[in-house]
Amino acid sequence: xxxxxxxxxxxxxxxxxxxxxxxxxxxxxxxxxxxxxxxxxxxxxxxxxxxxxxxxxxxxxxxxxxxxxxxxxxxxxxxxxxxxxxxxxxxxxxxxxxxxxxxxxxxxxxxxxxxxxxxxxxxxxxxxxxxxxxxxxxxxxxxxxxxxxxxxxxxxxxxxxxxxxxxxxxxxxxxxxxxxxxxxxxxxxxxxxxxxxxxxxxxxxxxxxxxxxxxxxxxxxxxxxxxxxxxxxxxxxxxxxxxxxxxxxxxxxxxxxxxxxxxxxxxxxxxxxxxxxxxxxxxxxxxxxxxxxxxxxxxxxxxxxxxxxxxxxxxxxxxxxxxxxxxxxxxxxxxxxxxxxxxxxxxxxxxxxxxxxxxxxxxxxxxxxxxxxxxxxx
Ligand code: SF4
Numbered sequence: 365x366x367x368x369x370x371x372x373x374x375x376x377x378x379x380x381x382x383x384x385x386x387x388x389x390x391x392x393x394x395x396x397x398x399x400x401x402x403x404x405x406x407x408x409x410x411x412x413x414x415x416x417x418x419x420x421x422x423x424x425x426x427x428x429x430x431x432x433x434x435x436x437x438x439x440x441x442x443x444x445x446x447x448x449x450x451x452x453x454x455x456x457x458x459x460x461x462x463x464x465x466x467x468x469x470x471x472x473x474x475x476x477x478x479x480x481x482x483x484x485x486x487x488x489x490x491x492x493x494x495x496x497x498x499x500x501x502x503x504x505x506x507x508x509x510x511x512x513x514x515x516x517x518x519x520x521x522x523x524x525x526x527x528x529x530x531x532x533x534x535x536x537x538x539x540x541x542x543x544x545x546x547x548x549x550x551x552x553x554x555x556x557x558x559x560x561x562x563x564x565x566x567x568x569x570x571x572x573x574x575x576x577x578x579x580x581x582x583x584x585x586x587x588x589x590x591x592x593x594x595x596x597x598x599x600x601x602x603x604x605x606x607x608x609x610x611x612x613x614x615x616x617x618x619x620x621x622x623x624x625x626x627x628x629x630x631x632x633x634x635x636x637x638x639x640x641x642x643x644x645x646x647x648x649x650x651x652x653x654x655x656x657x658x659x660x661x662x663x664x665x666x667x668x669x670x671x672x673x674x675x676x677x678x679x680x681x682x683x684x685x686x687x688x689x690x691x692x693x694x695x696x697x698x699x700x701x702x703x704x705x706x707x708x709x710x711x712x713x714x715x716x717x718x719x720x721x722x723x724x725x726x727x728x729x730x731x732x733x734x735x736x737x738x739x740x741x742x
Pocket of ligand 1: 518
């Protein structure tokens with residue numbers, strides 16, 4: 365009991381907002397869910413595909429006794445609507461990606477310090493596996509079991525006082541700590557997040573179709589399917605809608621950690637047009653080190669084309685023509701063609717017609733033909 369209390373006090377002293385302990389026992393409910401999702405082609409994206417490793421902590425560490433779960437708030441009081449109406453076409457970026465520093469590094473540093481604290485306070489060799497976000501453990505279920513938070517119908521974990529604006533991390537360890545009890549809260553009759561999702565990705569309470577979730581769509585490789593382009597609106601990276609509409613989040617207190625504040629060069633709503641023609645060194649300067657950087661420059665440029673097609677600002681036409689004519693990636697040229705078709709006008713249509721006979725990609729030519737037809741109807 366004393367060690368558990370000491371670990372929690374230490375964690376809070378290094379900026380952990382909530383910490384709880386779960387028994388390192390299997391997660392049979394999650395194992396069944398993941399198997400069903402895999403069979404239906406809806407396995408969560410960007411996660412480990414080894415289901416036994418994900419749902420049995422002892423497959424990771426044979427003598428695991430406890431899982432330490434932590435939550436760190438990334439909420440800042442920067443308004444998501446800042447400067448959207450200044451006449452400059454601006455992007456929507458999910459709050460979790462605003463920070464000046466990739467949150468994986470921030471949490472990993474805290475987890476490593478907790479492991480060091482454990483090692484300094486027990487008399488046997490500590491074995492400990494820290495994970496943030498992309499590790500095998502079913503992270504949110506660990507947080508639920510550890511009493512750190514409870515599941516909303518949007519499958520986010522809600523932490524008292526901080527809402528769902530939290531990063532989670534965990535340590536699987538051979539150290540026996542006193543487990544906490546789950547919070548046992550629920551959404552009641554609310555269905556706001558289900559109703560608000562622009563693509564119907566929340567197919568029911570606690571059921572997410574990752575193939576429809578805009579958070580995934582904006583990070584997926586290749587061509588963004590047509591049906592998701594207009595629902596994307598101005599979303600450059602991530603979504604947040606299911607969290608913004610959630611009443612539990614309205615009272616969340618901003619932690620205002622400097623590392624999670626928007627990067628000065630970008631703000632929370634980056635101007636879109638400069639992204640179309642950014643150089644590699646500008647990409648590194650603007651996005652390097654942020655949680656947005658890992659998908660690379662081309663994914664952001666593809667998304668920026670779609671955002672600009674939705675915003676329909678004529679200022680975007682010349683840089684979109686530049687992408688159509690000069691980008692080496694067909695998914696960017698295709699997105700530029702789509703955007704030019706959405707904006708329309710003589711210059712956009714003339715550029716599309718000019719490109720059609722010289723475009724080498726069958727896919728991009730089909731985008732151009734559709735864009736010309738769409739612009740003609742507008
Ligand atoms: Fe639950 Fe409503 Fe929040 Fe969705 S919006 S997570 S249903 S409380």
